[in-house]
Amino acid sequence: MSLLIPDSGLLFWMLLIFAVVFAILAKFGFPVITKMIAKRRDHIDNSLRLAEEAEVKLGQIKQEHARIIAQAREEQNRILKEAAQERDNIIRMAQTQAQDEARKILDEAKTRIDAEKESALREIRSQVALLSVQIAGKVIRKNLESDQAQIDLVTRLLDEANTSRAIKNN
Amino acid sequence: MKQGLKNILLSAAAAITVFVMAQTPAFAATDTTATADMAATDTAATQEAGSEEGGNGEVDVQGIIFGHINDSYEWHITDIGGKSIAIYLPVIIHSKTSGWHCFLSSKIAHGHEYEGFYISTSEKYDGKIVERGPDGEEIRPFDISITKNVLSLIISSALLVTLILCCARWYKKHDVLKEAPKGVAALLEPVIEMINDDVIKDAVGPNYARYSPYLLTAFFFILINNLLGIIPIFPGGANLTGNIAVTFVLALCTFLAVNLTTNGHYWREIFWPEAPMWIKPILIPIEMFGMFTKPLSLMIRLFANIMAGHALILCIVSMIFITIKMGAIIGGSMTVVSVGFGIFMDCFEILVAFIQAYVFTILSAVFIGLAQERPHAEGHKN
Numbered sequence: 001m002s003l004l005i006p007d008s009g010l011l012f013w014m015l016l017i018f019a020v021v022f023a024i025l026a027k028f029g030f031p032v033i034t035k036m037i038a039k040r041r042d043h044i045d046n047s048l049r050l051a052e053e054a055e056v057k058l059g060q061i062k063q064e065h066a067r068i069i070a071q072a073r074e075e076q077n078r079i080l081k082e083a084a085q086e087r088d089n090i091i092r093m094a095q096t097q098a099q100d101e102a103r104k105i106l107d108e109a110k111t112r113i114d115a116e117k118e119s120a121l122r123e124i125r126s127q128v129a130l131l132s133v134q135i136a137g138k139v140i141r142k143n144l145e146s147d148q149a150q151i152d153l154v155t156r157l158l159d160e161a162n163t164s165r166a167i168k169n170n
Numbered sequence: 171m172k173q174g175l176k177n178i179l180l181s182a183a184a185a186i187t188v189f190v191m192a193q194t195p196a197f198a199a200t201d202t203t204a205t206a207d208m209a210a211t212d213t214a215a216t217q218e219a220g221s222e223e224g225g226n227g228e229v230d231v232q233g234i235i236f237g238h239i240n241d242s243y244e245w246h247i248t249d250i251g252g253k254s255i256a257i258y259l260p261v262i263i264h265s266k267t268s269g270w271h272c273f274l275s276s277k278i279a280h281g282h283e284y285e286g287f288y289i290s291t292s293e294k295y296d297g298k299i300v301e302r303g304p305d306g307e308e309i310r311p312f313d314i315s316i317t318k319n320v321l322s323l324i325i326s327s328a329l330l331v332t333l334i335l336c337c338a339r340w341y342k343k344h345d346v347l348k349e350a351p352k353g354v355a356a357l358l359e360p361v362i363e364m365i366n367d368d369v370i371k372d373a374v375g376p377n378y379a380r381y382s383p384y385l386l387t388a389f390f391f392i393l394i395n396n397l398l399g400i401i402p403i404f405p406g407g408a409n410l411t412g413n414i415a416v417t418f419v420l421a422l423c424t425f426l427a428v429n430l431t432t433n434g435h436y437w438r439e440i441f442w443p444e445a446p447m448w449i450k451p452i453l454i455p456i457e458m459f460g461m462f463t464k465p466l467s468l469m470i471r472l473f474a475n476i477m478a479g480h481a482l483i484l485c486i487v488s489m490i491f492i493t494i495k496m497g498a499i500i501g502g503s504m505t506v507v508s509v510g511f512g513i514f515m516d517c518f519e520i521l522v523a524f525i526q527a528y529v530f531t532i533l534s535a536v537f538i539g540l541a542q543e544r545p546h547a548e549g550h551k552n
Contacts, residue, residue, distance in 0.1 A: 002297075003414065003477070004414055006415035007415050008313060008314070009315050009317060009320070010317060010320060011415040013323060013324075014323060018327075018391065020327075021330060022384065022387045022423075024335070025383065026384065029331070029334040029383075030334065030362070030383045030387065034382060034386075036341040037346075037366070040347060043346075
């Protein structure tokens with residue numbers, strides 16, 4: 001049973017030594033270590049949080065980047081489309097202009113042709129009239145060699161003139 | 171594992187020494203004192219007793235075991251060629267009649283008497299220094315000798331303080347934010363962090379920082395003494411944490427930490443618990459009893475576990491010397507079995523050394539945490 005009875009000497013030394021050990025360690029030992037560990041843990045936590053924030057920020061920047069690129073591409077497309085449109089417009093305008101020009105030229109040519117034709121016709125007509133007068137003169141001169149024939153003609157002409165006047169009066 | 175193997179080799183070596191000694195005829199017994207009387211003498215004396223018995227063909231296992239488990243006035247290391255190698259420690263005693271005395275324990279070794287003091291073999295003061303009273307009876311003086319356990323305590327405490335201060339010094343000298351710990355700091359930091367964060371912080375609650383130095387000191391104190399106890403030769407091998415005085419002081423510290431720093435709610439829970447009126451007369455004594463049983467359980471648990479571990483290893487080693495008398499085949503095979511068991515037990519004791527330190531710390535933390543309890547309403551609000 002002596003095992004279960006604390007020995008006074010050991011008790012005394014144990015109290016003394018444990019108190020000293022505790023005092024030393026509680027003053028210079030453990031608080032220093034635990035404080036430093038806590039400090040480092042805080043630092044690590046902080047760093048992790050910062051890293052996370054940086055990552056989020058980086059993600060945002062990436063997104064922004066992608067957005068800007070997409071915008072630029074859109075702009076490019078728009079500009080290209082506009083350029084194409086412009087080109088088409090220019091071509092169309094040029095075409096219409098050319099058509100107009102061509103039509104104008106054609107019209108001019110037609111009017112000139114018409115004018116030429118008219119003048120040609122007029123010339124022909126005058127020539128025909130002249131010729132017919134000459135022919136008629138010749139024919140008349142030949143027919144009116146007899147007196148009777150001259151009288152018949154004058155009579156007929158007079159009739160004709162009368163009838164035409166009568167019609168006009170009516 | 172390596173450590174355990176080394177330990178068992180060392181214990182085997184020590185045991186063989188004992189065995190050789192037991193076979194030496196020089197130690198042949200003349201004294202045939204009853205085994206029970208010898209059960210709790212100091213190591214040297216018991217091993218002599220063992221050898222005396224050995225002369226009769228018996229190994230005094232009980233004597234060996236109790237000789238190891240109990241304290242002694244000298245630190246017996248081994249015997250070589252019949253010569254005992256021991257460190258004799260200073261005896262400091264105060265007698266009521268003759269005042270203070272201080273001398274080396276070699277003066278009272280082997281049954282010698284010095285200045286009226288001698289080591290008792292009686293049942294009452296077995297193995298302790300006594301002086302002869304006027305009418306022949308033994309009187310126990312006030313004894314604060316540096317015994318084996320005290321020396322072991324001094325060594326382990328010095329080691330502990332050195333280790334922890336080395337660790338603390340590293341943190342003072344280095345920028346903790348820029349460098350990873352090295353050496354002692356790297357060894358101790360994970361343990362300190364684990365105990366501080368996982369055990370103390372969780373169990374004690376918000377103002378854990380106030381208690382963490384004590385709990386960490388207790389943890390490392392128990393751990394280092396447990397581990398030193400497993401090492402079979404000097405400066406290890408003392409059964410310090412398996413001594414009731416040591417565990418008593420540790421439990422007392424926990425008791426004080428719990429009861430001196432608590433709040434009014436704790437005392438209210440004990441002396442006026444929230445219960446129906448008729449149950450209070452039953453509850454109050456139970457609560458008051460519980461106040462003391464908690465540290466008492468801490469004390470007994472640590473003491474019993476470590477002591478039993480030491481006793482068991484010694485039993486296993488002693489088995490070699492008991493069975494060797496039964497012939498070569500039984501003795502040889504049992505030696506193999508014993509060594510195998512011994513290796514297992516030593517590894518197991520390393521585990522127990524940690525577990526017991528851990529359990530003591532976690533339970534102390536829990537007791538402190540319970541005493542810090544807030545009233546329920548406030549607890550719900552939080």
